[in-house]
Amino acid sequence: MTAIANVTVLGTGVLGSQIAYQTAFSGFDVVAYDISDDALEAAKERFAGLARTYVAERVAGADDASVDAALARITLSADLGEAVANADLVIEAVPEQLALKQATYEKLAALAPERTIFATNSSTLLPSDLAPFTGRADRFLALHFANRVWAHNTAEVMGTDATDPAVYATVVDFAGKIGMVPIEIKKEKAGYLLNSLLVPFLSAAGELLVDGIAEPDAIDKTWRIGTGAPMGPFQIYDIVGLTTAYNISKAGGPKQQAFADLIKEHYIDQGKLGVATGEGFYTYPKA
The missing domain is CATH 1.10.1040.10 (N-(1-d-carboxylethyl)-l-norvaline Dehydrogenase; domain 2)
Incomplete structure (x- = not known):
């Protein structure tokens, strides 16, 4: 299994921006994707606010230099093909609407490299509701974060019957590398734990x-x-x-x-x- 180095986060809302920033803060190169330049401008402000928060709340390892370095590792993009072209892992954090997520994965399936792992941060939807739209059910699973990821640092990992165990293990390992406590869930459950x-x-x-x-x-x-x-x-x-x-x-x-x-x-x-x-x-x- 290829090690994860390049991560793309789809959606730069409250949680998507936190996932992207925490991943960059942990040393990974991150592309943050959203649908428009206006959304990306708002994301830029969120990332700057997160940098200030990490210092103010004394997150382990956070100082002016490290939070700025994290910002430098984030690339913004409103072009989906460009955003996922070199991704080892795509974490999807788009709005909690089944049809929207399904349509997103249909586009991703055609654009992302074959090696790319897809992970949904969906809060309530089952990954099996999305897997048929990914074009790679064996390389797809759920990776769910809690709000304020730097403090409430759980990462719930939940696969489907089709998820390759090696992919599951790779994502568990990745979660630990970005400072999360991986929570391995044995079977699908809407809402995770x-x-x-x-x-x-x-x-x-x-x-x-x-x-x-x-x-x-x-x-x-x-x-x-x-x-x-x-x-x-x-x-x-x-x-x-x-x-x-x-x-x-x-x-x-x-x-x-x-x-x-x-x-x-x-x-x-x-x-x-x-x-x-x-x-x-x-x-x-x-x-």
């Missing part, structure tokens, strides 16, 4: 809001005081991003669909997408 625990918790909070039981601040306060957790569910929603929350909720049951409609009308349509835009359920100071 982390989101199998987290999504029902967040869904319960959404239902409390939809049913008019309490406001987000009261729900969050109750959870923080009652459990000692640092954040409540609506604070987590803001960090994850309300667009991701909308996409996941829209695919749920009636209560979750009602929650999706609520956040679209009152937040997303108003440009309030969470921490990334400075306002979601809460307002955040500008960086």
Whole structure:
């Protein structure tokens, strides 16, 4: 199995940008792909913000020189063919929409070298829902990161029945090399381990809001005081991003669909997408 040296990350949203930066910080050459120059300009700002965060939060090995070196290892591209031309590993972090991801893999299959491993960071979709569209089911699996990857450094690795065990082992090894704790999952499970625990918790909070039981601040306060957790569910929603929350909720049951409609009308349509835009359920100071 060829060692991984060149990594391409598709999607430069909240988590995609973190994956790309952490990979570059760990010494790998990274191409960060997004669909437009405007998206890449926003990504450039995210990467610069991550560099500052790594120093401010005293991430191991982070100083002015190392965070700048990481930035220098990231190349931005809005051309998919160019972005994957030399990739040993492509990590897909596009929006959580099945049809969009399937279409992305159909394009990738025609553009990426035969050796390239594909990994999806999908939060809720099964890799087997995507594998037939990759053109290389044996070199495809899921690699799921938690938000704030430098601090919450799990990397859940989940294959399908078709995944080559050598590919699986290579991705586990890669996860360790970029500072993650590889979590090997034995069989496919939508939501992996982390989101199998987290999504029902967040869904319960959404239902409390939809049913008019309490406001987000009261729900969050109750959870923080009652459990000692640092954040409540609506604070987590803001960090994850309300667009991701909308996409996941829209695919749920009636209560979750009602929650999706609520956040679209009152937040997303108003440009309030969470921490990334400075306002979601809460307002955040500008960086």
